[in-house]
Amino acid sequence: MSQLNAQHGRVGRPPVTSRTQILTAARRLIDRDGWEKLTIRRLAAEIGIGATTMYHHVRDKEDLLFLLIREYADQIPHPQMPDEPRDRIVAATAAIHDALAAWPWAAEVLTTDGFIARLGDSALWLVETIVAGAVDHGCTPQQAVRVFRSIWYYTVGEILVRAHSARGRDDDEQPAYLEAFIAGLDASRLPSLAALGEEWGTLASQDTYRQGLAAFVDGLLAQATSAAPKHR
Numbered sequence: 001m002s003q004l005n006a007q008h009g010r011v012g013r014p015p016v017t018s019r020t021q022i023l024t025a026a027r028r029l030i031d032r033d034g035w036e037k038l039t040i041r042r043l044a045a046e047i048g049i050g051a052t053t054m055y056h057h058v059r060d061k062e063d064l065l066f067l068l069i070r071e072y073a074d075q076i077p078h079p080q081m082p083d084e085p086r087d088r089i090v091a092a093t094a095a096i097h098d099a100l101a102a103w104p105w106a107a108e109v110l111t112t113d114g115f116i117a118r119l120g121d122s123a124l125w126l127v128e129t130i131v132a133g134a135v136d137h138g139c140t141p142q143q144a145v146r147v148f149r150s151i152w153y154y155t156v157g158e159i160l161v162r163a164h165s166a167r168g169r170d171d172d173e174q175p176a177y178l179e180a181f182i183a184g185l186d187a188s189r190l191p192s193l194a195a196l197g198e199e200w201g202t203l204a205s206q207d208t209y210r211q212g213l214a215a216f217v218d219g220l221l222a223q224a225t226s227a228a229p230k231h232r
Helices: 003-008 019-033 040-047 061-074 085-102 104-109 121-137 141-167 174-183 191-196 199-205 209-227
Strands: none
Touching: 019 040, 019 061, 040 061, 061 104, 061 121, 085 104, 085 121, 085 141, 085 209, 104 141, 121 141, 121 209, 141 209, 174 199, 191 199
C-alpha cells in the first residue's frame, strides 16, 4: 500500500465502522427518539453507511439492543456484597433495579423469553449472586430460581410502571385528573378508596421499592425454606 493510501485509507471504500461507533450512535437515537423507533436502517443513516454494511456488525435490532445492554452492564461497578445471604439478595437486586431505572427501555427489552442467555458476565454476576444467596439461605437450586424469577418480575414491573407513568405525566393536567378520580369515588361501594381521598395521589407516587423488596425477599425465602428438604 502506498504512503498516500496508508494515510487516507483505501481508495473507493467507505471508512471502517467500529462497534463503539455503532453503539454510540444507537444510544443517541434511543435518547432522542425512543428505543421503539430504532431501526437498522435509521442507525445506518445516522452513521452514514449503508444498511447492508450495518448487517455485517449486528444481526438485527434485538441483537443491537442486547449489545447495548451488555456494554452498559460492563460499565456498572460491582457493589460490595454483605455477608448474610438474604442481604446479598437484596443488595444485588437493588443494583439491578438502579441500573435499569436509569435505562428503563432496557427493562422492556429484558421482558423477552430467554433473555438471560443474552446477558454478559457483568449482568450474570448479579443473577448468580441472587441465586447463590437463596441457596446459601437454605433454598434448593430449583427454589432459588423461583425466588429470582419472582424478584425479577417485581423489579421489572416497578420500573416499567414508573417509567410509563412519568412518560405520560402532564403537570398541568394531573391535578384535574386526580380531582375527577377522587370526586367520582362512591363511598357506599368503595369505602376504603373514598376514605383515602386526596391522599391517594401522594401515596401512590411514593417510592417504596426497597421497602417492598425487603419484605418480598423475606416472604419468598421463608416460604421456600419452610418447604425445603430437611436433610441439608
